[in-house]
Amino acid sequence: MTTTNYLTRKEELILLAVHKLGDSASLVRVLEVLYESTGREWTMGNVYVPLDRMTKLGYLKTRIGESTARRGGKAVRYYTLTRFGKESLSELKRIHDTMWNGITDPAPEN
Amino acid sequence: MGKRFHRPPRIPSWVLRRFIPESDNTFLSGDFDEVYNNILEKRGRTAARRWYWIQLLCWIPLILWNSMRWSMTMFKNYLKITLRNLRRQKAYSLINIAGLSVGIACAMLIFLVVRYEFTYECFHENADRIFRINIEHTKLERNYSSRYSPVPLAPAMCEEIPEVTHFARIAELRQIQVAYGDRKFYEENVRFVDPGILEMFTFPLIAGDKNTALSDLHSIVITEEMAVKYFGKEDPLGKTLVLLNRMPLWVKGVIKNHPASTNIHPDFLVPLENLRALFDDNFFDNWVSQQLFSFVMLAEGASAAEAEAKIQHAFNRHVRQDDGRLLSLDRLNRMHLFSDTAPTGNIDSLVILLAVGGLILLIACINFMNLATARSAKRAREVGLRKVVGAAKRQLIRQFIGESLIYTAISMVLALFLVHVFLPVLNGLTGQSLVLSQIYQKCILASMAGIFLFVGFVSGCYPAFILSSVQPTTILRGTMETGKQGVLFRKILVVAQFAISIILIISTMIFGRQLNFLLSKNLGFKKDGIVVIRNDRSTSRQTLQPLKSELLSDSRVLGVAGSQMLPSSIGMYNTVTWEGALEGREISIMFNRVDYDFLKTFEIGLVAGRQFSPEFPGDMRAESGAGGMENSRSIIINEEAMRQFGWENPIGKKVIESYDEERTHYNVVGVIKDFHFNSLRESIRPLKLFCSTSNNRYISVKIPLKDLDETLKFIKRTWKRHYPDVPFDYFFLDRVFEQTYQAETSLKKLFHYFSGLAVFIGCLGLLGLASYAAERRSKEIGIRKVLGASSQQIVMLLSKDFSRWVLAANIFAWPAAYFAMRSWLGGYAYRINLNSQLVYFFLAGAAALSIALITVAFQSVKAALTDPVKCMKVE
Known part of the structure; x- marks a missing residue:
């Protein structure tokens, strides 16, 4: 079964960010990672909706974490990859690697 | 951190x-x-x-x-369930959809009517930059505003004020004879205008050149309709039309016919300079008398308020002394409804209509809510099951609102159909000319979407909340009292619905009463049996005596009078001061020029003094330049003028024209009773009558109502003999009078229909509720019948409840209707006394009650007549 068909590019990036963050993938941290790597401000909704969708599709699972004063005493929720999520991500990587194999960066050299 | x-x-x-x-x-x-x-x-x-x-x-x-x-x-599932329900409960769905679609159709029709009134003049591309200069007189006893302004005003403003880029003056002359060969007609819509009018206003030319069509003094531009009327299939360009028998003009352009939604609809455009031949030289430089409409167009982005101030300032420089005239700008696209000066439309009645539309829509929504909540028991099991399987309350609410949106959508389609069918009927009622294609415009579609969402949500939300809060355990165990939810709410809704219906019925009746009052009020003059003949401008200066004596020689003619204006529509006024007035005090006073027989023919009573008579040569008004000794003439005033002058004994007192440089004195020789010379919306204003036998624009002939045709033929024959060149153009005075109340008449008719529909929709809902009640209590009815209850008793039992609600509705409807009607009647100077009309309140209540009872009885009788065995057998 091809597992990655259903993910958009935005979702891929977010999935990758969750993976990168390991155990500390909260919405806010995902937002930060995305900002650092893409250089673009992501809105809350733009991250939450894919996270929610991927959770519902079984790529991610959630875990309730600690509550801090900074959050107004509200608990944080962490996202982690499920087994299915990990498989999909690795398949994605494989596809990407295969595609890139043997070609160079198309950006014009300066 | x-x-x-x-x-x-x-x-x-x-x-x-x-x-x-x-x-x-x-x-x-x-x-x-x-x-x-x-x-x-x-x-x-x-x-x-x-x-x-x-x-x-x-x-x-x-x-x-x-x-x-x-x-x-x-959603797919919801849709399936909705359609299944719709099919399964046909009667219920039918009632629901019928009520909703009639309601929506009413609201849409009303919306169209109201919107139409708002589109007046909007087709002019520059409508938001074109302004009419109005003049308010502030120095008079009572302030009067006028739409007319002095002739030199507009060009002077255009020259002196940079913001004013264009101007166009429009002078109306009515009853102008236009001739092409031997085709002669009297035209109402000949307008003398500045050439700039074609630039400012959107009068698209279909022949001729916009820039030159009016540049020549002897040119004329006509509408398509007139081109056909005068020239048939011939090419109108270059043809000659003769105005007033002496003014040959060449057709240089043909404009498209005007849309119906305009008050500026000239059929003939003639360069204004031609008026030099008709009036004295003073006409074009006179800053005092107000003769024509002045329109100015401001530069793009110019502020109207600033321009207004500048125009006022410039105006003050031109008039010699500050005469208290205040200029204001009236924007073209607001003129019809919002002009401070005699708006042609009636915004009040539009507001009333909109309110009626809203109320009808509300009644329709209430119907839907009522029926849906009453039926909720039937749906409760479904809801219970959904909940057990895991539906959240939110989803259920969404489901039921969605359901009502589907019903609304179906009703909407039906409503559109109804609108298509009834639009011509509506046009007949309002005199508007709405076209079907106008429905499908952005704003209409948007408002339809608005109505759709409003109706869908309002009518869906209550049942949605009721149903979604059902406890699944009680429902599935079967212990729930079905149909008990929202009983109180339902009662309130029915009461509200009937209250609205009763208010509408009362309003209809009071409207009718007021209108009858207006039409039948003793006006102070006799309007019945008066045939009015329009006279030509040129022949109106001749003496009427030969015609008069010949007409009067016939016994059927009871009286003949010539006058400048009819007693039902005196529109001219000027300002006067009077003997014994404090320094600088002036009032504005209406005037009319009449001949010796005017008072007698219209049976206007004298309070003091005498009528005009040939025995007093001083009665006759000298028409021009009567200087020296002989500048005192006789006038007759009305009681209101006497009151405002503050005179005890008016005979022989003097009235002085204040704008007249010679300050002509007039002797009061008689006082007449007040009569209504304008619409009864206004109170009676001061009036003076001059005696003149050479201002016979209208010739009023009083005749008995029997043998009308014969008498008219006789008058026509006599007329033709005396005035062979003037067409015999006549009308009945009381007809004119009815036209004055056109707005009221059409409002009354609209109210008739719409309140009828409101009651109809309300009854549909009641029918549904009654059938539901009968169904729910069918077992009880069965048992009662078995135990010996008679059919009448059963009917009573079922009707009692509903009649109680309708009676309660009266309690709310009466005060609301009372206050609404009181404020509406407040707009009329002469009105019925509302307190004496209270019987109509009871009548409306009784009518609503009996209609409701008939509706309910229909169902109750059916329930009472069913075989008890049948309903008891069901388990």
Whole structure:
């Protein structure tokens, strides 16, 4: 079964960010990672909706974490990859690697 | 990192919480708080707040879209269930949809009518830059506004004020004879205009050149309709039309026919300079008398208020002394409804109509709610099961609102059909010319979408909340009292519905009464049996005596009088001061020029003094330049003038024309009783009558009502003999009078229909409720019958409840109707006494009650007549 068909590019990036963050993938941290790597401000909704969708599709699972004063005493929720999520991500990587194999960066050299 | 927690701004966070899925609420708002705090620390409060708002704006559409995507699957199921229900309960669905579609159709028709009134003059491309200069007289006893302004005003303003880029004056001359060969007609809509009019207003030319069509003094531009009327299929360009028998003009252009939604609809455009031949030289330089409409067009982006101030300032420089005239600008596209000076439309009645439309829509919604809640028992099991399987309350609410949206959509389609069918009927009632194609415009479609959502949500929300709060355990165990929810609410709704219907019925009746009152009020003069013949401008100067004596020689003619204006529509006024007035006191006074027989023919009574008579040569008004000794003439005034002058004994007192440089004195020789020379909406104003036998624009012939045709033929024969060149153009005075109350008449008719429909929709709902009640109590009825209850008793039992509600509705409807009607009647100077009309309140209540009872009885009798065995057998 091809597992990655259903993910958009935005979702891929977010999935990758969750993976990168390991155990500390909260919405806010995902937002930060995305900002650092893409250089673009992501809105809350733009991250939450894919996270929610991927959770519902079984790529991610959630875990309730600690509550801090900074959050107004509200608990944080962490996202982690499920087994299915990990498989999909690795398949994605494989596809990407295969595609890139043997070609160079198309950006014009300066 | 700071340790303090900063609370995000209250309003956006409250809004945000509404849009966060329930299960994720704490985490997500925590996330929001965290990022907000981070930004606040790094970049300050403003940046953080801005971020929060932006997030909010991006959040809502995303979330809505997301949730919609998820509910698509459920939606299919909802749709299936809805359609299944619709098919299974045919009568119920029929009542629901019929009520809704009639209601929506009413609202849409009313909306169309109202919108139409708002489109007046809007087809002119520059409508928001064109202004009419109005003049208000502030130095008079009572302020009068006039739409007319002095002739030299507009060109002077255009020259002196940079903002004014164009001007066009429009002088109306009525009853102008236009001739092409031997085709002669009297035309109402000949307008003498400045050539700039074609530039300013949107009068598209279909022949001729816009820039030169009116540049020549002897040119004329006509409408398509007139081109056909005078020239048939011939090419109108270059043909000659002769105005007033002496003014040959060449047709240089043909404009398109005017749309119906305009008050400026000249059929003939003639260069204004031609008026030099008709009036004295003074006409074009006279800053005192107000002769024509002045329109100016402001530069793009110019402020009307500033221009107004400048125009006033410039005007003051031109008039010699400050005469208290205040100039104001009236925008073209607001003139019809919002002009301070005699608006041609009636915004009040539009507001009333809109209210009626809204109320009807509300009644229709109430119907839907009522029936849906009453039926909720039938649906309760479904709801219970859905809940058990895991439906959230939110989903159920969505389901039921969706259901009502589907019903509304079906009704909407039917309503559109109804609108198509009834639009011509409506046009007949209002005199408008709405076309079907006008329905499908952006604004109409938008408002239809608005109505759709409004009706769908309003009528769906209550049943949705009732049904979604059902406890699944009680329902599935079967212990729930079915149909008990919202009984009180339902009663309130029925009461509200009937209250609205009763208010509408009462209003209809009071409207009718007021209108009859207006039409039958003793006006102070006799309007019945008066045939009025329009005289030509040229022949009106001749003496009437030969015609008069010949007409009067026949016994059927009871009286003949010539006058400048008819007693029902005296429109000219000037200002006077009077003997014994304080220095500088002036009043404006209406005037009319009449001949010796005027008072006698219209049976206007004298209070003091005498009528005009040939025995007093001083009665005759000298028409021009009567200087020296002989400048005192006789006038007759009305009681109101006498009151305002403050005279005890008016005979022989003097009235002085204040704008007249010679300050002509007039002797009062008689006082007549007040009569209504304008619409009864206004109170009687001061009036003076001059005696003149050479101002016979209208010749009124009083005849008995029997042998009308014969008498008319006789008059026509006599007329033709005396005035062979003037067409015999006559009308009946009382008909003119009815036209004055056109607005009221059409409002009354509209009310008749719409209140009838409101009652109809209300009854549909009642029918549904009654049948439901009968069904629910069928077992009880069966048992009662078995135990020996008679059919009458059963009918009584079922009707009692409903009649109680309708009676309660009266209690609310009466005061509301009373106050509404009182404020409406307040707009009339002469009106019926509302307190003496209270019997109509009772009548309306009784009517509503009996209609309701008939509706309910229909169902109750059916229930009472069913075989008890049948309903008891069912288990």
